[in-house]
Amino acid sequence: MSARVVVTGVLLVFVLLIVVFMVEMLIPxxxxxxFNESCRIALIRMEAxxxxxxxxxxxLSNRLRALNLTDIIITGTQHAKYGEVxxxxxxxxxxNHEMVSLxxxxxxYRYVTYDKTSISRRIIK
Amino acid sequence: MSDQTKKxxxxxxxxxxxxxxxxxxPLFGTLAQKALLxxxxxIVHQSANLAxxxxxxxxxxxxxxxxxxxxLQEEFNNVFQSVLCANLKLDQNLVGFPxxxxxxxxxxxxxxxxxxxxxxxxxxRIFMYPFIRCEIKVPVSVDILAGxxxxxxxxxxxxxxxxxxxxx
Numbered sequence: 590m591s592a593r594v595v596v597t598g599v600l601l602v603f604v605l606l607i608v609v610f611m612v613e614m615l616i617p618x619x620x621x622x623x624f625n626e627s628c629r630i631a632l633i634r635m636e637a638x639x640x641x642x643x644x645x646x647x648x649l650s651n652r653l654r655a656l657n658l659t660d661i662i663i664t665g666t667q668h669a670k671y672g673e674v675x676x677x678x679x680x681x682x683x684x685n686h687e688m689v690s691l692x693x694x695x696x697x698y699r700y701v702t703y704d705k706t707s708i709s710r711r712i713i714k
Numbered sequence: 715m716s717d718q719t720k721k722x723x724x725x726x727x728x729x730x731x732x733x734x735x736x737x738x739x740p741l742f743g744t745l746a747q748k749a750l751l752x753x754x755x756x757i758v759h760q761s762a763n764l765a766x767x768x769x770x771x772x773x774x775x776x777x778x779x780x781x782x783x784x785x786l787q788e789e790f791n792n793v794f795q796s797v798l799c800a801n802l803k804l805d806q807n808l809v810g811f812p813x814x815x816x817x818x819x820x821x822x823x824x825x826x827x828x829x830x831x832x833x834x835x836x837x838x839r840i841f842m843y844p845f846i847r848c849e850i851k852v853p854v855s856v857d858i859l860a861g862x863x864x865x866x867x868x869x870x871x872x873x874x875x876x877x878x879x880x881x882x
Binding site: 592593595596597600603604607611614615618621622625629632633636671672674676705706707708709710 | 722723726727730731734738739742746749750753756757760761764767768770771793797800801
């Protein structure tokens with residue numbers, strides 16, 4: 590009977606380890622979706638206004654910081670007339686304490702980039 | 715400890731491991747694959763949506779002046795294709811570059827500007843204003859369980875409806 594308890598205990602720890610590992614694998618996907626959405630909002634605003642403004646940049650930066658992202662680099666077209674290309678490039682680092690063994694976690698940075706292009710709809714009067 | 719108890723524990727451990735390997739792991743693999751495919755679908759959707767919005771810049775200004783909305787067809791196609799290529803990282807023949815999510819040739823099945831017989835109902839959506847309907851097929855790679863699924867490519871079929879963007 591005691592052997593079964595020991596075996597069950599070991600197996601439960603093993604299963605728990607796998608579950609934690611798998612769930613942690615999916616967290617970056619969720620953060621990436623939010624990151625993508627924030628950048629998309631900024632690009633649509635740039636498209637309508639005709640380029641990157643300080644306000645858009647600050648707003649995007651705040652949104653990304655709220656997602657716990659670091660090393661934020663934002664580059665965007667400054668001025669674009671109607672019909673010209675508007676481009677937004679954002680690079681961020683996702684900070685993640687990844688589990689490498691049963692009692693060990695290592696801090697890892699995963700860099701992701703958003704690079705999308707659109708056409709300005711700003712009409713210069 | 716009796717031999718029978720030991721045997722029972724080993725059997726239990728074997729059944730448990732078999733359950734993990736043959737049910738739990740494939741189940742998680744499938745879920746993870748679905749999540750990754752959903753992300754790719756979102757990227758494709760977003761890219762096509764941006765391309766459609768950009769294509770609205772080909773609205774015929776003269777016609778717009780008299781309240782008619784029509785697009786310059788050639789410019790419309792060119793703008794859509796150029797923005798889609800830039801966003802999905804495709805070459806001129808719509809084939810994905812090595813760092814693109816498209817693993818082959820992207821197929822633009824249809825690209826139409828609908829401005830007549832409005833309002834139009836598509837599924838649960840009702841379009842009161844002119845819109846662009848775009849249908850594309852993008853081949854993407856299968857990241858997990860490619861061996862099990864016996865295929866390394868999947869074809870994402872996307873239909874995107876984009877209404878004329880209004881700036882406030």
